[in-house]
Amino acid sequence: MYSKTLLDISSRITPADRHVHLVHRFLVPRNTRQLRIDFAYSPKLLQDEARQNTLVRQAVDRYMEPELREVAYTDPDYLVLQNLLTVSLDDPAGFRGAAHRANKEQIIIVSESTATPGFLAGPLPAGLWELTVSLHEVVTDKCQFELQVQAAETEGADGL
Amino acid sequence: MTIRWVACELHTHTVHSDASHTLDEMATAARELELDWIALTDHNTVSGWAFKEQVEAKRGIGILSGLEWTTFYGHMLTLGANVLHHADWRFTGPDDIDEGIAGIHKSGGLAGIAHPFRIGSPICTGCYWEFTIGKWKALDYIEVWNGPSPHMKAFNQRAYLFWTELLNRGLRIPAVSGRDWHHSLLSSEATLAVTYLGVHEEAAAGYAGGGAALESAVQDPRKGVSEPQLLEAIRLGAVSVTQGPLLKLYARETGREENRTFGIGEVARVDPSAGSRLSLTVEADFEVRKRQWSLEGQELKLCLVGSAGIVAEWIVPPVSAAFKTCSDMTGQRWIRAELYGTMNGQAGLLAFTNCIYVEEGSLTL
Numbered sequence: 452m453y454s455k456t457l458l459d460i461s462s463r464i465t466p467a468d469r470h471v472h473l474v475h476r477f478l479v480p481r482n483t484r485q486l487r488i489d490f491a492y493s494p495k496l497l498q499d500e501a502r503q504n505t506l507v508r509q510a511v512d513r514y515m516e517p518e519l520r521e522v523a524y525t526d527p528d529y530l531v532l533q534n535l536l537t538v539s540l541d542d543p544a545g546f547r548g549a550a551h552r553a554n555k556e557q558i559i560i561v562s563e564s565t566a567t568p569g570f571l572a573g574p575l576p577a578g579l580w581e582l583t584v585s586l587h588e589v590v591t592d593k594c595q596f597e598l599q600v601q602a603a604e605t606e607g608a609d610g611l
Numbered sequence: 612m613t614i615r616w617v618a619c620e621l622h623t624h625t626v627h628s629d630a631s632h633t634l635d636e637m638a639t640a641a642r643e644l645e646l647d648w649i650a651l652t653d654h655n656t657v658s659g660w661a662f663k664e665q666v667e668a669k670r671g672i673g674i675l676s677g678l679e680w681t682t683f684y685g686h687m688l689t690l691g692a693n694v695l696h697h698a699d700w701r702f703t704g705p706d707d708i709d710e711g712i713a714g715i716h717k718s719g720g721l722a723g724i725a726h727p728f729r730i731g732s733p734i735c736t737g738c739y740w741e742f743t744i745g746k747w748k749a750l751d752y753i754e755v756w757n758g759p760s761p762h763m764k765a766f767n768q769r770a771y772l773f774w775t776e777l778l779n780r781g782l783r784i785p786a787v788s789g790r791d792w793h794h795s796l797l798s799s800e801a802t803l804a805v806t807y808l809g810v811h812e813e814a815a816a817g818y819a820g821g822g823a824a825l826e827s828a829v830q831d832p833r834k835g836v837s838e839p840q841l842l843e844a845i846r847l848g849a850v851s852v853t854q855g856p857l858l859k860l861y862a863r864e865t866g867r868e869e870n871r872t873f874g875i876g877e878v879a880r881v882d883p884s885a886g887s888r889l890s891l892t893v894e895a896d897f898e899v900r901k902r903q904w905s906l907e908g909q910e911l912k913l914c915l916v917g918s919a920g921i922v923a924e925w926i927v928p929p930v931s932a933a934f935k936t937c938s939d940m941t942g943q944r945w946i947r948a949e950l951y952g953t954m955n956g957q958a959g960l961l962a963f964t965n966c967i968y969v970e971e972g973s974l975t976l
Contacts, residue, residue, distance in 0.1 A: 469683075469732075469733075470683040472701050506733055507734065510730060510731060510732065510733060510734050511730070513731070514728070514730045514731050514739045515730060515765075516765070516769070519765055523730075529730070529734050532733050532734065535736060537655075539655065539701070545695070545696055546657075546695040546696065546699075548656055548658055549628075549654070549655040549656045550628075551628040551629055551653075551654035551655045551656065551681055552628060552629040553629060566658065568625075568626045568627045568658060568659070569627050569628060569653075569656045569658050570656075570658055571657075571658050571661075572661075583701060585683075585701065587683060587736040587737070588732060588733050588736045590733050
């Protein structure tokens with residue numbers, strides 16, 4: 452069904468990259484009927500307990516008032532640190548959607564008539580589109596993401 | 612002039628970002644909660660808006676278009692317009708928020724800080740407000756109560772104090788609540804706050820009271836109120852926030868031939884040298900959304916608070932009543948009402964109004 456791969460990239464990121472936006476500009480060919488984006492990253496959770504405790508301690512000290520800190524250091528709600536990467540999509544005219552959600556594996560479909568929640572259905576104009584990976588949080592030493600964009604052509608388009 | 616108070620939930624999410632419910636499921640739950648309007652504020656997207664009118668008609672509730680600008684340095688709620696073309700959070704650094712807010716305004720939207728003191732990164736990235744604001748006056752509102760049982764949370768208490776500080780610095784900024792609604796599961800102790808927005812009755816066209824109101828609500832999910840009217844109410848600070856009874860506040864001029872009345876969000880100008888003074892009335896309406904909460908069997912504390920301290924205090928039973936005072940208002944730059952009590956075993960601030968601002972002196976021309 453998907454006849455063309457428009458983007459296929461694998462990136463390794465580290466905590467130094469947190470709060471970075473990685474913009475992938477790619478060409479959507481004429482007669483594209485549907486786009487499929489596969490996005491996956493790993494790991495999701497920070498397993499290193501010592502590191503987790505340190506990071507929570509730093510956040511609590513930075514954001515909370517002194518009298519509340521002692522309890523907060525061991526708050527079970529806080530002690531589940533995770534990486535958060537989100538994707539957003541822009542066509543040549545502007546915003547086409549965003550997936551602000553925690554899932555570490557996502558498939559996003561955009562076509563003229565339907566779109567995955569978070570994205571706008573509508574015509575898929577040919578030209579340079581952008582897929583942005585926003586690195587909201589990177590707490591593990593290393594994190595790897597895979598990003599692939601595939602296009603399905605309008606039926607009969609290749610037959611001229 | 613009569614004000615109609617519209618029960619609103621101003622901060623919600625759906626499957627279009629990271630919540631578990633659809634707009635239709637949330638609207639159904641919102642009707643159960645006796646809300647009149649909900650704002651759809653998904654993280655960084657407007658794709659959920661496509662279902663707005665369909666859900667409004669099906670569930671009989673108004674839906675206000677919004678989104679939550681979910682950035683690395685702070686979360687900002689926007690209401691009333693698709694702001695993404697003029698205000699792209701991905702291009703907004705920690706020192707660029709004034710431009711971001713200007714872009715939101717250029718789009719025709721309102722900008723409000725969400726949960727300014729919720730713990731931030733890496734526990735909740737961007738949840739703590741870290742943008743540097745140059746023009747505070749440009750901000751349209753601040754969410755001082757976030758989440759269920761808002762009065763019990765330290766980060767909300769801090770936000771409320773911060774709002775008070777801003778008011779004392781002379782900033783006339785409205786304060787609202789937002790459930791930050793992601794799913795409908797709630798513990799039995801949890802209480803929910805509602806933001807009432809005051810709309811002028813004559814502006815709320817074609818809406819009859821009483822039995823006819825119910826009938827027209829079925830026909831008109833927006834209950835005769837438009838999105839621009841609700842935005843205007845926030846802009847003006849015609850706002851009353853509560854987990855139970857609705858508080859209304861009026862200031863009436865006395866000692867003049869034509870005494871004016873000022874409502875929540877308005878500026879009351881008094882001229883003591885010309886004999887003009889203010890009399891303040893707080894009304895507590897215990898008939899609103901009655902199935903949702905109970906304060907029976909306790910005495911509540913109702914206060915009028917101003918920039919220069921407490922203006923008046925009453926210990927009151929949990930029934931609808933009006934309370935009036937002609938206290939000395941010298942030095943008060945703003946006045947608001949607050950109600951304290953215990954709801955579901957959790958004691959604290961249960962409701963507050965936005966301010967009536969006070970200016971002394973004659974308007975010399």
